[in-house]
Amino acid sequence: MGMILATAAGRLSAQIEVKEDDKTIQITTPELNAGVNKKGYVTGIAAGSFLDKKTGFHDPGHGLDIVDWIMEAGSDEAYRDKLDPELVYRFNNLVHGKTAKRSIEGPQICTRAGAIDAKVIKGPDFVVIKQQYQYRTAAPGKKTGSTWEQNIVLQTGKRFFISSDRMNVVNSSDSMFFRLDMPGHIKHNKGDTFSEVYLSYREENGGKIPSSEFVSDFAPDEKFNYRRDKNKLPDRFIRAYHLRDPKSGKDGPWLAGMTLAPELVYEAWCHQRGYVSFIEEIGGRPIKAGGSFGAAFIVGYFDSIEEMNQIYDQYKGFKQLEAGPGGWQLK
16 A cells, blocks of 8 residues: 655645755744754754644654664674774663663764755655665674665644654664664653653553653663563554643643554663653564665654544554655555
């Protein structure tokens, strides 16, 4: 199945405004404001820039759909002395939990790339941001040169964006995956910016978790953890948080991240480490050099869990978002 929108190249509805300089791309639609950093803390939608005009709320974290490394199962303990320090993956701690993993290629794009290639495609009622980066460091015995590609589509009439992340890889692995923030981390002080979290794969309390559970730090695998090899595959893969005004305490909309094909998620956690960390890992299956893998997402604002479910079911099953001068397509 596919969903296509065609465009006359260069045309853009008066309802969508795009401003671009050498550092940022700023997008304004009737429903949203969003920013993309080309330099600095890169990938995805820039921290604090995603504004819901209906409610006046914006994202409270480090950004949305933010991308890290390419990794695989196993430990790097035997060759840590030969690794770029940035690729070392330490476990048995509160940050990473007890599961051994190791980096294949780096750096962590969001914090270490410094600059990425970003392009704008304009359509009659949408705008596409295309971003990419080629990894430049690798573990011993591995090549450098795998490429991350991200497409983001914002449309008139929508309080969410559609995105996809894809890795075109130069190494083989029995369990390759990449890590991203989905939807994004939550900065807070004892739950002042959100009242509750919703995880669609969690049965207890209808998937809802009060913000009081995130006052003290705990490891990713201690609670609220999802693993494909241990958990039942859910009908929907939605991770969301109910925003709250830290000054008034008034509840706002839900900010949700949806992985449209649940089977693509290898592991996902929702833990406290000074902020709520919404790490998600995509892949975790064998792949040969020259192959590619990834996932498609919806990230945005919703008034209820019922509305999230309704939108999810409209788009469920899509795995890739392609975009070019002729428009965009979900596959």
